[in-house]
Amino acid sequence: MRKEGFTQGTSSQALNLSAETTEKFSSLLLPLGKGAVLLVLFLGLYGPTIKGLVVDWFSFYTHSHGFMIVALSAYLAWSRRRKLIDSLGRPHLGGLLLLLVGLAVFSLGALGGEELAERASLPITLLGLFFYVCGLDMMRVVAFPVLYLLLMIPLPYTLFRDIAFALRLFDAKAVALATSFLGIPIFLDGFMIHLPEISLEVADGCSGAFSSVALIALGVFYIHEMERPNKLLLWSLLIPFAVFANVVRIFVITVGVYFFGDWMLRTWVHQFSGVFNFLLGFGALVLLSIVTQRAFSKRVSP
Amino acid sequence: MMSRHDSLAWWVAVFLLSTAVLYTRVAEAPAPQSVDTSLTFFPLKLNEWSCIPVDGNAASYRDASTDYSWVGKCWKTEHALVLDVHIGYASGVPFRSRNLSPRLNHPGLGLDDRWSFIPQDHPSNARQKSDSRPLPCNQILLSHSSGPRIAVLYWYQVGNSIYGDDYRYRVALLIQRLFRRRTASQLVRISTTVKTAEENSAFDAIHELAELFAPVARSRFTQ
Numbered sequence: 001m002r003k004e005g006f007t008q009g010t011s012s013q014a015l016n017l018s019a020e021t022t023e024k025f026s027s028l029l030l031p032l033g034k035g036a037v038l039l040v041l042f043l044g045l046y047g048p049t050i051k052g053l054v055v056d057w058f059s060f061y062t063h064s065h066g067f068m069i070v071a072l073s074a075y076l077a078w079s080r081r082r083k084l085i086d087s088l089g090r091p092h093l094g095g096l097l098l099l100l101v102g103l104a105v106f107s108l109g110a111l112g113g114e115e116l117a118e119r120a121s122l123p124i125t126l127l128g129l130f131f132y133v134c135g136l137d138m139m140r141v142v143a144f145p146v147l148y149l150l151l152m153i154p155l156p157y158t159l160f161r162d163i164a165f166a167l168r169l170f171d172a173k174a175v176a177l178a179t180s181f182l183g184i185p186i187f188l189d190g191f192m193i194h195l196p197e198i199s200l201e202v203a204d205g206c207s208g209a210f211s212s213v214a215l216i217a218l219g220v221f222y223i224h225e226m227e228r229p230n231k232l233l234l235w236s237l238l239i240p241f242a243v244f245a246n247v248v249r250i251f252v253i254t255v256g257v258y259f260f261g262d263w264m265l266r267t268w269v270h271q272f273s274g275v276f277n278f279l280l281g282f283g284a285l286v287l288l289s290i291v292t293q294r295a296f297s298k299r300v301s302p
Numbered sequence: 303m304m305s306r307h308d309s310l311a312w313w314v315a316v317f318l319l320s321t322a323v324l325y326t327r328v329a330e331a332p333a334p335q336s337v338d339t340s341l342t343f344f345p346l347k348l349n350e351w352s353c354i355p356v357d358g359n360a361a362s363y364r365d366a367s368t369d370y371s372w373v374g375k376c377w378k379t380e381h382a383l384v385l386d387v388h389i390g391y392a393s394g395v396p397f398r399s400r401n402l403s404p405r406l407n408h409p410g411l412g413l414d415d416r417w418s419f420i421p422q423d424h425p426s427n428a429r430q431k432s433d434s435r436p437l438p439c440n441q442i443l444l445s446h447s448s449g450p451r452i453a454v455l456y457w458y459q460v461g462n463s464i465y466g467d468d469y470r471y472r473v474a475l476l477i478q479r480l481f482r483r484r485t486a487s488q489l490v491r492i493s494t495t496v497k498t499a500e501e502n503s504a505f506d507a508i509h510e511l512a513e514l515f516a517p518v519a520r521s522r523f524t525q
Contacts, residue, residue: 034312041323045319111325112477112479113475158468161406201447
């Protein structure tokens with residue numbers, strides 16, 4: 001009897017559930033279908049752009065963090081899935097404006113052969129679509145995951161080299177200053193650091209420009225996602241930390257070379273400069289966030 | 303439940319995306335312009351300078367981004383320096399190809415991180431003899447981590463305009479592609495290997511040749 005009742009109850013529940021699910025599914029079917037059409041058109045438009053990005057991430061190790069950005073952006077969207085469903089609203093005309101801006105930038109890039117504009121328009125167009133078709137509330141929910149994709153776009157190499165050049169000069173100057181405090185005789189000529197026995201060049205690869213991009217990308221994710229009151233301080237220190245990490249690395253190498261010889265140049269501190277910078281910079285960021293969090297908690301608590 | 307308003311927004315979005323796809327992805331790309339590929343581009347004599355064209359296969363400069371390259375060597379009796387002249391023509395077809403900056407693309411090596419460039423503070427004083435307007439060019443010193451240095455002066459030509467700045471070149475190319483449906487551009491690069499003490503004299507010689515060579519390169523740029 002009990003078994004029968006159980007079976008009957010379960011089957012009727014199952015029937016109800018199935019009817020509910022079917023109803024829910026059929027009510028979602030149309031929006032899902034329309035969303036799929038928009039997705040197909042979006043991919044039709046941006047397919048070659050995305051392909052170019054992936055090729056760049058594969059081809060240049062300095063841009064390979066692009067894969068990480070996409071994965072983190074997907075995670076951010078997934079972690080907001082409930083809010084996403086709840087925030088589905090009415091179309092917003094402001095979104096149409098954003099969509100038009102995105103498409104205009106895209107057209108400028110695609111027709112003018114300027115791939116930076118084409119790539120930069122991708123998050124703008126995507127956000128414009130969400131804003132226009134799904135409303136302001138959804139735009140607010142997806143804004144960060146979508147705009148975070150901007151960090152996947154490699155900067156033009158010419159610009160990168162200009163930034164690297166400025167960083168090399170700064171790093172060399174900072175290291176020369178720090179080293180002089182230790183009493184090490186040093187002569188600085190541009191980005192050449194002359195020690196008594198050896199001359200070191202702060203080369204392009206040593207500028208820290210490439211590792212800084214990855215560090216900034218992860219730092220943005222970390223700071224945005226953590227629920228702490230000291231975000232402003234961390235935002236303002238993100239780029240200085242990236243630069244500081246490289247100065248520390250070059251300082252360690254310079255002092256090491258002076259005291260222990262040129263074998264220091266063959267150590268992992270020099271060979272894996274990007275990894276070292278990344279770990280040092282991100283570690284410092286996490287440490288600062290913990291320390292300031294504790295200091296803030298003490299101040300707030302009675 | 304979708305309202306009429308929702309449907310309208312969807313149709314507008316579909317229309318905009320479709321139009322963009324058709325206009326940018328399906329539209330016919332500009333056809334490549336014909337170009338004179340002969341090494342006779344090089345003048346054999348430029349005042350007191352003697353020049354010889356170098357066969358593309360024997361030339362040390364390689365630039366994968368360009369469709370055609372003309373390479374030549376020029377010298378003057380009183381100069382101990384031999385200057386390398388490279389003219390790279392990029393048809394822009396496939397659509398995005400353009401001349402790579404000599405700051406990044408190094409002789410015979412392509413992209414090589416061991417080369418770094420040092421911008422030269424002194425602005426170019428090279429002038430074109432024909433109209434005595436300043437030649438907007440860019441001069442850099444390429445330095446290899448193993449020692450060699452190369453003094454380089456370069457400029458780009460888009461249409462009839464000359465640009466020394468890498469960013470201005472990109473903007474000019476963008477404007478030309480958008481409004482004139484022309485995609486071609488050329489790079490003129492005059493360089494020589496130098497020792498540290500010879501940099502100034504090398505740049506003087508390069509400027510001297512640039513003055514003479516610019517009008518020739520400008521007039522022979524076919525598009």
